Amino acid sequence: MKTKKIFSALLIFGFMITSVSAIHINEIERLPYFETEEATPTIVGVAASNDNFTTLVAAVKAANLVETLNSAGPFTVFAPINEAFEKLPAGTVESLLKPENIKTLSAILTYHVVAGEFKAAAVVAAIKENNGSFVITTVQGGKLTASIKDGNVMLTDEKGNSSKIILTDVEASNGVIHAIDSVVMP
Incomplete structure (x- = not known):
């Protein structure tokens, strides 16, 4: 039994x-x-997965720049957070997202992009090697000037407006993102 x-x-x-x-x-x-480990997303993928960049992602889509920023690169993107766009005059973002303003929007967005991958340490080194400021040529063709003020890396656009880099070296498969607190203008 x-x-x-x-x-x-x-x-x-x-x-x-x-x-x-x-x-x-x-x-x-x-x-x-x-499951196998996923590959690191592109710059657009990284931005799209972060709630701080929803306005930027909407603008990239409206400007038809998704394919470009998903390409091999490498790129360095000085990415304005949502609050940066909120600092613009009322109605600016809504106006820029309209199809008839695609050229202007594209120019503004590509002014935030640099060809090549430049991590924070390289930017700081370039500033120090160039007597406190370093001029960066953007994909749009304009210039940004990087400097250090009160221990922060600042970007100054061609109109004299400044933006502080608030987060550095966010890795993407095709470059790096540095978050900024204000939109810079060509």
């Missing part, structure tokens, strides 16, 4: 193991702990 119970228990246990094994073998590709 005892042998029958043990045999039955082993048979049931074996059936359960076989069933569980079959489930794992059939489902293995869908289990999260067996």
Whole structure:
């Protein structure tokens, strides 16, 4: 009798193991702990996954720059956070997002992009090597001047407006993002 119970228990246990094994073998590709590590997203992917850049992402889409900023690069993007766009005069963002203003919007956005990958340490080194300021040529063709003020890296646009870099070296597969607190203008 005892042998029958043990045999039955082993048979049931074996059936359960076989069933569980079959489930794992059939489902293995869908289990999260067996998934392969995702590649680092592009600049657009990184920005789109961060709630601080929703306005920037909407602007990039409206300007038809998604494909460009998803390309191989590398790029350095001085990315205005949502609050930076809120500092603009009322109605500015809404106006820029209209299809008839795509050229202006594109010029403003590409003024925030530099060809090549420049991490924070390289920017600071360039500032120090150039007597306290370093001129950066943007993809748009305009110039930004980087300097250090009160221990912060500042960007000054061609109109004299300044923006502080508030977060550095956000990695993307095709470059790096530095978040800024104000929109710079060509």
